[in-house]
Amino acid sequence: MQTVKVWDLPVRLCHWGLAACVLANLAFTEEGSDIHEYVGYTAAGIVAFRLLWGFIGSRYARFSNFFPTPSRPMAHGSNIIRRRPDTHLGHNPFGALMMFALWAAVVGLGVSGYLMTTDRFWGDETVEEIHGFLADSLIPLIALHVTAALAMSFLSKTNLVRAMITGKKNVPDDAFGQPQIFDKD
Numbered sequence: 001m002q003t004v005k006v007w008d009l010p011v012r013l014c015h016w017g018l019a020a021c022v023l024a025n026l027a028f029t030e031e032g033s034d035i036h037e038y039v040g041y042t043a044a045g046i047v048a049f050r051l052l053w054g055f056i057g058s059r060y061a062r063f064s065n066f067f068p069t070p071s072r073p074m075a076h077g078s079n080i081i082r083r084r085p086d087t088h089l090g091h092n093p094f095g096a097l098m099m100f101a102l103w104a105a106v107v108g109l110g111v112s113g114y115l116m117t118t119d120r121f122w123g124d125e126t127v128e129e130i131h132g133f134l135a136d137s138l139i140p141l142i143a144l145h146v147t148a149a150l151a152m153s154f155l156s157k158t159n160l161v162r163a164m165i166t167g168k169k170n171v172p173d174d175a176f177g178q179p180q181i182f183d184k185d
Helices: 009-028 034-056 071-081 093-115 125-156 160-166 173-177
Strands: 002-005 168-171
Touching: 009 034, 009 093, 009 125, 009 160, 034 093, 071 093, 093 125, 125 160, 160 168
Parallel strands: none
Antiparallel strands: 002 168
């Protein structure tokens, strides 16, 4: 195994900060309370920062490193089906798709939550329904995200949870010969 520094501190802080905000708002804050709003705006702000960091951040934080072009998820899925999971130092294509889905839900929650406080949309059932749908959609997305991270940890023999805490991934020595992997720093 080789240890490779992959995720920088801003990526890890965004990941765990967003997880904390979502957990707090789904489980612990009262809907419509000031705390619920502030936590929601904080979550949307974290996503906004992470989107910016995707353009100006470190190598593995940049979208150019992992953006899920149509061919990348197809190749990744094909390799998984053939039980030959490819190694990605940064996010794999399915992980990238999950990130964008989670971020879209969080930004949508922030926007719809804000709109519900404005004079124009106060009490608007459509905006409230959108907000509720997005909040409800986070639960299965999070479950899928956690399940996939654990499954890919097993398949790739890389502890992805630890890597998101430390920023370092342990990857098999033979991984660097794979054509799908991005080269080592």
